Amino acid sequence: MLIVQLLLSGIQTGLIYALTAAGFALIFGATRIFHVAHGATFALAGYAFIETAGAGLAWPLACLVSLVVAVGFGLAMDAFVYRPILRHEGSFFTIFVAAFGMVVVVQSVLELAFGRSFVSYSSPLTRAAPVLPGLYLAPVFWVAVAVTIALLGLTSLFLGRSRAGIGLRALSESPELLRAFGLSARRLSALAFALGSALVVPGAVLRAATSGLQPSIGPHVMLISLAASIVGGIGSLRGAVLAGLLLGITEALVVSVLDTQWSEAAGFVLLFGFILFRPSGLLGQPVAR
Amino acid sequence: MLQRRTLLVGTAASAALLLVRRPGFAEEAASYVIGTLFPMAGPNAEYGTIFTAGAQMALSHIAEDKMLRKPVELRAEDSQGTPQGGATGMTKLASVDHAIYTLIGFTGVSKAAAPIGQRNKVVMVNGGGVGPDLSGLAPLFWNVIPLIDKEIAAALPWLKAQGKKRVAVLYVDDPLGNAALKQLSDALPANGGALAGSFSIAPTAQEFGAIAAKVRDSNPDAVYFASYGAQQAQIIKQLRDNGVSQLLVTYSAATIPSVRDLAEAEGLVYTSQASDWTLGDPVTQRFVKDWRAKYNGDPTTYHQNYYNAVRLFGLLAQSLEKQGKPVDGEALREELLRQRKFALVGGEGTFDDKCNISFPIQINQLKGGKAEKIG
Numbered sequence: 194m195l196i197v198q199l200l201l202s203g204i205q206t207g208l209i210y211a212l213t214a215a216g217f218a219l220i221f222g223a224t225r226i227f228h229v230a231h232g233a234t235f236a237l238a239g240y241a242f243i244e245t246a247g248a249g250l251a252w253p254l255a256c257l258v259s260l261v262v263a264v265g266f267g268l269a270m271d272a273f274v275y276r277p278i279l280r281h282e283g284s285f286f287t288i289f290v291a292a293f294g295m296v297v298v299v300q301s302v303l304e305l306a307f308g309r310s311f312v313s314y315s316s317p318l319t320r321a322a323p324v325l326p327g328l329y330l331a332p333v334f335w336v337a338v339a340v341t342i343a344l345l346g347l348t349s350l351f352l353g354r355s356r357a358g359i360g361l362r363a364l365s366e367s368p369e370l371l372r373a374f375g376l377s378a379r380r381l382s383a384l385a386f387a388l389g390s391a392l393v394v395p396g397a398v399l400r401a402a403t404s405g406l407q408p409s410i411g412p413h414v415m416l417i418s419l420a421a422s423i424v425g426g427i428g429s430l431r432g433a434v435l436a437g438l439l440l441g442i443t444e445a446l447v448v449s450v451l452d453t454q455w456s457e458a459a460g461f462v463l464l465f466g467f468i469l470f471r472p473s474g475l476l477g478q479p480v481a482r
Numbered sequence: 483m484l485q486r487r488t489l490l491v492g493t494a495a496s497a498a499l500l501l502v503r504r505p506g507f508a509e510e511a512a513s514y515v516i517g518t519l520f521p522m523a524g525p526n527a528e529y530g531t532i533f534t535a536g537a538q539m540a541l542s543h544i545a546e547d548k549m550l551r552k553p554v555e556l557r558a559e560d561s562q563g564t565p566q567g568g569a570t571g572m573t574k575l576a577s578v579d580h581a582i583y584t585l586i587g588f589t590g591v592s593k594a595a596a597p598i599g600q601r602n603k604v605v606m607v608n609g610g611g612v613g614p615d616l617s618g619l620a621p622l623f624w625n626v627i628p629l630i631d632k633e634i635a636a637a638l639p640w641l642k643a644q645g646k647k648r649v650a651v652l653y654v655d656d657p658l659g660n661a662a663l664k665q666l667s668d669a670l671p672a673n674g675g676a677l678a679g680s681f682s683i684a685p686t687a688q689e690f691g692a693i694a695a696k697v698r699d700s701n702p703d704a705v706y707f708a709s710y711g712a713q714q715a716q717i718i719k720q721l722r723d724n725g726v727s728q729l730l731v732t733y734s735a736a737t738i739p740s741v742r743d744l745a746e747a748e749g750l751v752y753t754s755q756a757s758d759w760t761l762g763d764p765v766t767q768r769f770v771k772d773w774r775a776k777y778n779g780d781p782t783t784y785h786q787n788y789y790n791a792v793r794l795f796g797l798l799a800q801s802l803e804k805q806g807k808p809v810d811g812e813a814l815r816e817e818l819l820r821q822r823k824f825a826l827v828g829g830e831g832t833f834d835d836k837c838n839i840s841f842p843i844q845i846n847q848l849k850g851g852k853a854e855k856i857g
Contacts, residue, residue, distance in 0.1 A: 195699050202691035202724070300523070309527035311712035311740040313719055321725045329698070329725035404688055405719060407712045409524045413688065445692035453693045454655050454682040 194327040199445045201330060207441020208337035209403065211434040212344070212396030213414055214421030219348070220267075220389035222428030223361045224382050227285060229292035230270050231418055232411030233299035234390050238263040239397035239406040240303055243314050260394050267390025270295065271383050296411045303408035313405030314398075333403060340395045345434055348392070352430070361385055365428065420464045426477020435475050439463065513553045514809065516541075516795060517581030517604075519571045519595060521563035521588065525686075526711035528738055529784070533587055533610055534558070536785035539772060540792030549796045551803055557581060563711065565594035576602035582810055583795045585788055588710075589613030589658040596620040603811035607794065609787030612733060613658040614665070617838050622811050624818070624837035626791050626826075627783075630658065630708070633733045633753040634665050636843035638673040640751075640857050641704060646729060648678040650702035652693065652717065654709045655682040662708035662733070678702035683709070683717075690717055694724035704728055710735040715744050722746040737782045742851055750848045751856070755841040757783045761829060765793070769827045790826040790839075797824055 217231040241262040246255035274291050318336060321329035352358035360376045361384060368378040400406065418433075421440060425432025440460040447459035467474060518537060520530035541554055557579040559571035568591030575581040576598060584599060586592050587610025599606045600620040608616055608623065612630040616623070641649065651666050653659035659682070667677050679700035681693055697705055705728055707717050714736055721730065723746070730747075734754040741747050759770045759780060769789055773781045781789075798817045799809045807813050815837070824831050831839045845857035 195695060198695040198699075199692050202695055206689050206691055304523075304527065308739075309531055310738070310743075311528075311715040313715070313744065315745045319723045321723060323725070327699075329695075331723060403691075403720070403723065405712075405716055407525055409527070413686075444689065445695075448692045448696055452682055453696060454684045454687070456689070456692060457684055457687050 194325070196446070196449055198328055199449055200442065201328070201334065203442035203445025204438065205331075205334045205337055205403075205441070206445060207438035208341045209396055209399050209437075210417050210421055210441050211341055211437030212337075212399065213393065214418040214425070214433040214437045215344070215348070215396075215430055216389035216392035217415075217418035218422045218425065218428060218430050218433035219361075219392060220385050221422060222430065223364045223385035223389075224275075225365050226275055227289055227292070228270070228386075228389070229289060229415055230266075230274075230295040230299070230411075231389070231393065232413070232415035233296045234263050234266050234270075235393045235397050235400075235414040236299060236303060236406065236408065236411045237266050238390075238394050239401045239410070240307060240312070240408075242394075242398050243312050243401050243406065244307065246314055256394065256398055259398060260391055263390040263394050263397070264387045266299075267386040268383055271386040276379070276382075296415070300408045300411055307408070309408060311405050311407050312401075314401045316402045319402050333399065337399055340399070341434065344392065344395060345431065348388070348430060351388075357381070357384060361388075417460075420460060422474075424464055424467045424474055426474030429474065429476040432474055432476030439475075513555045514550065514583070514795075514799065515555050515557055515579055515581040516792065517575035517579055517584040518556060518558045519561045519568060519575065519584055519586045519591060519606075520558070520610075521567075521591075521711075522558065522560040524562050525713065526563035526588070528740055529563070529587060529610060529711065530560070532738065532782065532784045533585065533788045535777075536609075536781070536788030537585055537792045539769070539776070539785070540789040540796070543768070543772075544792070544796040547796075549800045554792075554795075561586075561588065561591045561595075563588050563591060565590045567591065568594040569598060571595065572598040572604070572606075576604045583607070583814065585609065585791050587611050589616060590656055592616055592619065592623070593657060596623045599623070605795075605811045605814050607791040609791045610784060611658070612735070614661050615657060618836035621837075622815055624833070624839075626794065626831070626839045627734075627787050628755050628839070628841050628843060630662055630733055631665055633843055634662065634669065636845065637706075637731060637733075637751075637753050638666075638669055638675070640845050641731065642673045642675060644704075644729070646704040647675045648701065648703045649675055649731075650678040650697050650700045650705045650728075651680045652697065652705060652707040652709070652721075653680065653682055654685050654713070656685055658710070659683075659708045662706075666706060683713075685713070687713065688716055690720035691724050694721050694726050697721065698724070698726050702728055704731055706731045708733065711738075712740055714738075715740040715747070718744060718750065719746045734783060737784060737853070742848065742853070747848050748850070752846055752848075752853075753843050754783050754846060755787075755828070756844045757786055757828060763825065763829060765825050766827050766829070786827045790828070790831065793826060794818075794824060794831075797821075 220228045238259045242255045242259040245258045318332045321331040324330045360381050364381045421433045421436040425436030444456045444460050520533045522530040561567040561571050572595035583605045586606045589611040592611045596619045606623045609626045614629045614631040653663045731751045736752040802809050846853040847856045
């Protein structure tokens, strides 16, 4: 029964990883911008939810505030940080440093505004109850499953069926061709940031309820997003979701055979394994050199 | 010729100016520099804020009382709660800021910084780290906090009295956590108990759902965890959320708002040094009165410790000034070992030969977001 319990724990953690990584994968897939500040978006969204819910706002409204904050920050990053850099030189290193700088700024702002303490959202949905002898499950497990399926379905539908979605997919391939079809690369880039930042909200809210947050969570989130994006296949939304799930399950199951402190490391061993033996990831396209 | 003479005079004047400006050569420094080496960013930053607040109140009291002939300056370095940060920060405090007295916390940070501080004759006072190997770490390394071995020794008889025989231990894989595990493994059988299981975690770990499943599977009567910072709150929340309903026990690192304010921490038992804010001695009374006036709440033992650490400097330096002796690391240590007993917050503090303070330990339980002494 311990293995089943670990598997369920891993799925729950993995779904939250998947939701965390999906936005980063979408932004990178469409714009090829290494959006390190995705971790800052996550932290802002999480804090916006906890603080507004803590102030007495109903949780759906708190989620809405969180969505507005996340999308606003994503759009601001695109308009005021990445776009000016891309206009001049647009080197990977400059973008990386600028985005990383924003992570530090956001962390400091959160520390100043809300303190350096751990914060969490207390909800009965996170309390596990026995469903079978020795097997515990919290309602948040089903919430995570439903939200992930719904979001992945809706996003896939948007990317596959709508004109803007197809434009987003084409953005990374050929911005010039987009112009020929009357689409604006600039607007599509903003759309990618808005959508990618919006996708971070469910992960941030679930994380606030299950593990809690602190101002320095940004780099940790980024690490998970990056690992999931590489394992899933760079730029693949579905791949990132699958990889997030795989990372969570691996971290949980490994403690059944190894010492518990290897839990987090196991995810990164998996990452190295993919880099060495399947660099294109789970659903990525191999690129000929 | 004139140019050459001007150049020589200029060079000599510059050299003289440099020598005069260097503290301790032609004149003494204009102020005493106390350095702080606390985590100010990252998952343990909450401690840095708490530690600094205690030190700042002592500084304001020293200034109000005009205890010293020179002002005291506080210079802060961020240790990040890591040994690397500790080594870098101590090097800067000793070599650049010329601190003669430093406040330090965290076991790993202390162990990395101690050789550097000792080499530069800088006193290091720990009021937050509780690893047992911090005792006698260096001649200039002092502890104003009882170490974890004293806390565990107090917790075990209490657990026995409560009939909690099987104890699962969840510990951070670092010097502090390993020391806690070793002591519990050795001492539990002697106290009629048994180790139900031991579960190590990385200092950076944030997900404990799977570990909670293993802890539950070990079927303990109580769970002792040795961690610190935000991770403690994550452990408590995730253990409770994942069906671990047994008694949770830990040590004094839990005396932070993150843990105190957590709904899931209700019933948490933790040891700490005795902190009686109703004591009638003037030092404790003034500290508690001013603290409540400034922060509208009671202080914690960490506030007390770093207040005491700075007050100790004031008392020692004052005594050295009266004797006409220089105020430096060696002289401060000599004076500490000469006097041994000091009027501090929490009563009279007594230092042993290794410069460790002794305070009684009490057992607390969180009830309704407040700590209640239960043993």
